[in-house]
Amino acid sequence: MSTWDVTTRPSAISGQGLFATRAFYPSEIIVPYLGKVLTSRPVKSSESSATYILEIKPGRWIDGSDTENPARSANHSCEPTAELVMNETENFANLRASSHILSGDEITFDYGFSLSESLFNPCTCGKMSCAGKIIAEPLRPALRRHLRFIRRRD
């Protein structure tokens, strides 16, 4: 039973998603992203566990794969409803609403993947602005250039 006002259920985007059980206003903390803090680069034991590893700053990662961390279910979206922000001690992150969220809305954030990571991670968020790949918003123009480059070589 989650102590946070969120629930996990199947998502139209991918697998399990994180959903609000009440309304949140912009900049309100929704749920912490909890996990073991790692100070060395984690070994990717499997593709699924890799998904939950969060680089919170250079040389520090959070392994959010624990089932006690409901935030791990949050999907990526190209038009996210939340953002991941560090708390003051920089030992964990919070999912914070970046727009008005209604009860029942899916809570999503920008996974911030690099260009190389994005190439193996298609995005299925279904938004008008979907980049087609999971990639950090500032890198999307670079992704478009990269894809054009690939097509030119075909």
Ligand SMILES: [Zn+2]
């Ligand atoms: Zn998308």
